[in-house]
Amino acid sequence: MLYHFSEEDNIEIFHPRKHPSFSDRPPMVWAIDDDRSPLYLLPRDCPRIGFWATPETNEDDREKFLHTTTADKIIAIESGWLERLQRTRLYRYSLAPDHFIMMDEGAGYFVSYETEQPLKMEPVGSLLEALVKRDVELRIMPSLTPLAEQLPKTTLHYSMIRMKKR
Template identity: 50%
Template sequence: MLYHISEESNIEVFVPRKAEAWPDLPPVVWAMDEKHLINYLFPRECPRIIYSNSQKVSEADREKFFSQTVANTIVVVEKGWLERMMQARNIQILLRG
């Protein structure tokens, strides 16, 4: 499955757009798979760090970052963004095709 995330609740048709950050690309509709979905569940400008536990994580880092949680993925955001994040309403729209 592919997902498109938006704070706009009235999208009926996905219209490809030019991506300012990648001017060489043709107009596109951005979509992501479930593995990368967490990266987009935040307001667009929100600075964040996302890290996950895996076999590649050293024992020292596992102890430092994951010893006090059962979570496999941790998201860190600045405290100043908490109120805005609480107000955000992300809409998950399943793309079929």
């Protein structure tokens, strides 16, 4: 199963759309796999950085970035987004994987070039509770900039979303 998260609760059909970051590609419908779906349990426009260890992560990086947590993933947001996180209503649309192809294995992105009909839609409920249930540690930081500058120098897996809108 693949998922699409939205603040809209009335999407009956997903029509392929052009993506500004991929202007050379035809219109697409985007979906995410279950493992990376916690990265989307946030308001749509919220800048965020998710990071976690992989088998290739060295001990120095584990000690520096993960030594105080037992969480599977860490997602950092800026403190200015906390109130919006607490009041945002989010919906998870389930999509059949039949027409989707992997676009980015590291990010868990899948795309379809066809119109897609969701199999079901369900409200996420409290986003904080949803993150906790997925074993995510939420870090609320004054600024994401220092973390964004450090992570590319590590052996951690990371994903930076909506960082261009800063």
